[in-house]
Amino acid sequence: MHFNVAGAAVRVHPVWLLITLTVFAVLIKLGCWQLSRASEKATQLQQLASWQAEGPLDWLQLRQHPLQDMDLVQFADEGRWLSPMVWLQDNKIVQGRIGYDVIIPVQFNRFDLPVLVNLGWVEAAQNRTELPEITIPAQLSVRGVLRTSFGSFRLGQNLEPGTDWPMRIQQIELESLNPYLPEPALPAVIYQMEGSPFLSHYQPVVMLPEKHRGYALQWFLLAVAVLGVALAASLRKEETNE
Incomplete structure (x- = not known):
């Protein structure tokens, strides 16, 4: 299978092309998943801050709202x-x-x-x-x-x-x-969270959105690197054959 990249002829074996594209797609998907997790964590932090601003509620107050809206x-x-x-x-x-x-x-x-x-x-x-x-x-x-x-x-x-x-x-x-x-x-x-006879250690949000975004960037950079390595290897192989 042949391609032209910046005027240079590149020959890629179909199997290696399939492997490269599969790895690239997986890395991109992982990066998108981390961005999705970052968005979820940002929403949780906003919700947590909103509830903290209102102060603690008791059961009489909680029963006025649907339970699924009471998370955090x-x-x-x-x-x-x-x-x-x-x-x-x-x-x-x-x-x-x-x-x-x-x-x-x-x-x-x-x-x-x-x-x-x-x-x-x-x-x-x-x-x-x-x-x-x-x-x-x-x-x-x-x-x-x-x-x-x-x-x-x-x-x-x-x-x-x-x-x-x-x-x-x-x-x-x-x-x-x-x-x-x-x-x-x-x-x-x-x-x-307080007043327990045991050690309170629970954290509602363990990993901050910024960390998820950092992981997403790493996955995206790896995806670009996979394409770059595959392209460089194909160009080198083509030059060797010539």
């Missing part, structure tokens, strides 16, 4: 821990140490459904068979961020076999946790 809202209210239920979300690394996030169901005074609250982080024992001792007050003052988008990819089953509390889990998945509750939980999680 600042929340503050009083509730009761549904003892003895405690889930320990596994493989949480904080300050280089391995531990768990402590998840409990809370019944708020002016809301019918139980709500899952992430109280923060506790360090794991060196022996994995030993679970940390968890002490939680019966009544809680919950101050944090409400998220309607949570959970992530996991491998294997979510709940480890056993009937004793606390139970170890991989992810917060309501389908596997609801059977233990008196009623299905609200499809949201509150991350305690």
